[in-house]
Amino acid sequence: MLQPxxxxxxxxxxxxxxxxxxxxxxxxxxxxxxxxxxxxxITNSESPxxxxxxxxxxxxFQRGDLLFLTLPRQEPFIVGDIVVYKIKGQEIPxxxxxxxxxxxxxxxxDYILTKGDNNNIDDRALYNKDQLWxxxxxxxGKVKGYLPYIGYVTIVMSDYPKLKxxxxxxxxxxxxxxxxxx
Amino acid sequence: xxxxxxxxxxxVKDLKIKKYSNVDVQYxxxxxxxxxxxKVYGYTEDFKHSNVYLFLGYTASIIAGAASLYSYLTPFENxxxxxxxSVSLYFILCGLLTLYVKFVKKDEIFNGNKQDEKVxxxxxxxxxxxxxxxxxxxxxxxxxxxxxxKKSLMKSYGSWFDEEGNFVASAFLKDIDAVLNKKx
Numbered sequence: 001m002l003q004p005x006x007x008x009x010x011x012x013x014x015x016x017x018x019x020x021x022x023x024x025x026x027x028x029x030x031x032x033x034x035x036x037x038x039x040x041x042i043t044n045s046e047s048p049x050x051x052x053x054x055x056x057x058x059x060x061f062q063r064g065d066l067l068f069l070t071l072p073r074q075e076p077f078i079v080g081d082i083v084v085y086k087i088k089g090q091e092i093p094x095x096x097x098x099x100x101x102x103x104x105x106x107x108x109x110d111y112i113l114t115k116g117d118n119n120n121i122d123d124r125a126l127y128n129k130d131q132l133w134x135x136x137x138x139x140x141g142k143v144k145g146y147l148p149y150i151g152y153v154t155i156v157m158s159d160y161p162k163l164k165x166x167x168x169x170x171x172x173x174x175x176x177x178x179x180x181x182x
Numbered sequence: 183x184x185x186x187x188x189x190x191x192x193x194v195k196d197l198k199i200k201k202y203s204n205v206d207v208q209y210x211x212x213x214x215x216x217x218x219x220x221k222v223y224g225y226t227e228d229f230k231h232s233n234v235y236l237f238l239g240y241t242a243s244i245i246a247g248a249a250s251l252y253s254y255l256t257p258f259e260n261x262x263x264x265x266x267x268s269v270s271l272y273f274i275l276c277g278l279l280t281l282y283v284k285f286v287k288k289d290e291i292f293n294g295n296k297q298d299e300k301v302x303x304x305x306x307x308x309x310x311x312x313x314x315x316x317x318x319x320x321x322x323x324x325x326x327x328x329x330x331x332k333k334s335l336m337k338s339y340g341s342w343f344d345e346e347g348n349f350v351a352s353a354f355l356k357d358i359d360a361v362l363n364k365k366x
Binding site for chain 1 (some may be wrong): 246288
């Protein structure tokens with residue numbers, strides 16, 4: 001099945017032309033990826049843009065909001081900051097507000113407790129078993145800005161994974177047939 | 183000569199464009215120029231621009247690929263240094279690539295060389311086409327034993343395609359031939 005497809009895509013083309021065509025696709029993919037990594041380095045945050053998945057921070061943030069994060073090295077965390085953190089062993093990051101911070105005199109580390117504005121209780125139930133606090137190293141970034149609704153695209157994609165692959169497939173095929181404007 | 187012409191006609195006989203597609207026209211002419219100068223005039227194509235492009239592009243892609251693998255395997259905190267180096271390298275290479283295309287390759291679409299008895303010839307063909315214009319300026323720079331002659335022609339793309347969008351090789355050959363034989 002693959003061979004006729006390849007023949008069709010690259011029919012009558014020299015290896016050099018094929019190399020150019022493949023490179024064009026590589027450049028689109030890698031420039032997007034490297035821009036993301038550059039943004040991560042600039043903001044010092046592993047994942048500088050996240051999408052709100054739950055209603056736990058309403059009315060501040062709604063499902064589908066796009067959040068912009070930074071993690072400045074010097075800036076301390078204070079109670080009231082909205083942060084995104086990831087619990088060890090869990091995949092999905094959580095956006096909640098800092099409720100309590102207390103500094104441990106022995107190791108000098110901040111012990112942080114968080115809570116969702118729209119939740120009745122703090123986040124200890126979300127943390128790992130026997131975990132009472134999160135630490136600075138668990139935090140991905142502080143929320144510095146947001147755009148409403150745009151994140152819904154990714155929510156739909158993750159709810160219907162088939163749609164994601166379909167879109168990827170269509171885009172890939174389009175890239176092959178699209179010629180570059182000069 | 184007739185045989186060479188036929189070889190050229192044969193090599194572009196399936197060349198067809200979608201009408202109204204500017205990009206399509208450019209690709210078709212580029213293709214035809216390459217075929218014309220290699221098959222009819224006997225030049226060997228010099229792929230120097232393409233080589234530079236491929237080298238810079240694939241090097242950047244490999245760096246990006248390695249960085250993506252490394253950052254996937256290593257926690258963010260530990261890979262910042264290497265990531266910063268690879269991101270900078272990547273954007274420097276892409277910048278070089280852009281500058282190369284803009285300032286070195288420019289509008290050149292064909293570079294070729296040939297050795298005629300005692301004369302060493304090289305040729306550079308470039309195309310200039312303003313956006314939304316059907317007119318194209320063809321510049322041919324011929325270097326014979328370091329003596330450079332420049333020839334140029336301004337014509338509509340329409341003169342080399344029929345109503346169905348098929349490339350008319352004989353018309354193209356006639357025009358280019360006339361330019362080459364033009365006395366200054």
